[in-house]
Amino acid sequence: MKSRLSAIILSALCSGIWARAQQTYTLEECVRIARSENKEILIRDKKMEEAMRTRLSTRGLFFPSVSATGTTALNSTKGNLLDIPSFDASLPVLGMDYPISFPGYQLDYKVGGIYYAGLSVQQPVFMGGKIASGYRMSKLGEEAAREQRLATESEVIFETCQAYFLLLKAQQLSEVAALGVESAEELYRSVSLACEKGMAHRSDLMKVEVARNELILARKRAENGVRLSQMNLCVRMGIPSSTISAVELSGNLMMPEDNLDIGQRPEYRMLDKQVALGREKVVSARSEVLPQLGVQGSYGYLRGLQVGGERVLDGGSFTLLVNLKIPIWTSGHASNKIAAAKASLAHNELERQHMIDMMRLEQTQAQGDYEEALLEHELSKSALALSEENWSMAQKRYEAGAETMAELLRTRTQWQKAQEEEVEARCGVLLSILRYRKTGGRLASLFEPLYL
Secondary structure: OHHHHHHHHHHHHHHHHHHHHOEEEOHHHHHHHHHHHOHHHHHHHHHHHHHHHHHHHHHHHHOOEEEEEEEEEEEEEEEEEEEEOOEEEEEEEOOEEEEEEEOOEEEEEEEEEEEEEEEEEEEEEEOOOHHHHHHHHHHHHHHHHHHHHHHHHHHHHHHHHHHHHHHHHHHHHHHHHHHHHHHHHHHHHHHHHHHHOOOOOHHHHHHHHHHHHHHHHHHHHHHHHHHHHHHHHHHHHOOOOOOEEEEOOOOOEOOOOOOOOHHHOHHHHHHHHHHHHHHHHHHHHHHHHOOEEEEEEEEEEEEEEEEOOEEEEEEEEEEEEEEEEOOOOOOOHHHHHHHHHHHHHHHHHHHHHHHHHHHHHHHHHHHHHHHHHHHHHHHHHHHHHHHHHHHHHHHHHHHOOOOOHHHHHHHHHHHHHHHHHHHHHHHHHHHHHHHHHHHOOOOHHHHOOOEO
16 A cells, blocks of 8 residues: 555656656747757857967967076086196206296186076068968968858757757647547447447448547557657757657748848858968968078076186077078979969869859759748648538538448548648748748848747
């Protein structure tokens, strides 16, 4: 008894936690969460930071670099450089010898400890344009990283919205399947009652039971589709699975009134950056054959080495160095490097033109898909209205004995199929608008506002 009570209490608590954990989201909320939680966007944020730091690092090459050095050495070497012994001699002057005594002289040395400290300043004056070109390339890299981040965000928004609409469709299909099962249950009870009164055949009841079982299976499949769509949306948003219970449409998705321009797409601007980067690579390759000039100034202090008891090295000195490098012959290395950079630039330009053509084709196709989806939706609504009327008439004819059970079930299947097709067509319109706005770079403006 206690175990059953504990199980009931635990089940109630879990149900409460599940109810609190799951929420109903609007499209705006889903996109807002995806923008802040999706891992791909977070990765692009770090890439942007990396590109910014690279640009700042490259900018530092324009300015002088200062470095300090310090060196110490200990050496036990010692000895003498000059050793003159003492001696006595006589110096004849005016026929007389005067004695002279010469003392000895020694010049000792000792290495001991030698200490050096210096400060050096280096300034590139002209590097053939390599530094300036490198800085411009780093700026282009930062701009390209920003565009890549926008492109990733646009793709995440598209995938989130697509998953959202697919979940919305799955929910509506599940509702249609549930209504179908309720209708089949009602029909089964009606035919069962008629069989008991002898007004219907047993075979009619069996046909209704088979149709009801098929609808129950379809409802189960629809419920599984809802769960999978929920997980798919959670993955796109970057949040734990089973967080979303349902979604709701807060407005009507509108097509943009003006014609969309592919120039607004981040991918288009990235192609421009890629071509500009190719031009800078040509400039950087040309710097290999241009003169390079640099200036270096240094100040150093040296202390050490004793000779004759006196310290010989003890003072500072200033040095100015001017370095000029003029390339004369590189065995084809520089010329081939320039040619390779030019070939890469031509490749980037051709790829840019090809991708622009593909973007225009994609936009034209998306516009055609929208027109087809709109027409399909109108036709599906008309077909649904006709199938509902046909189903109502078939029920009346069956009750009057002018319709067979097989024909009644066929009419009911057509009505069920018309409902599903209307839901599919309605979701198709939303997805086609989504794709069309993406091809024109107007997907982010979905929420500025797209829902009206």
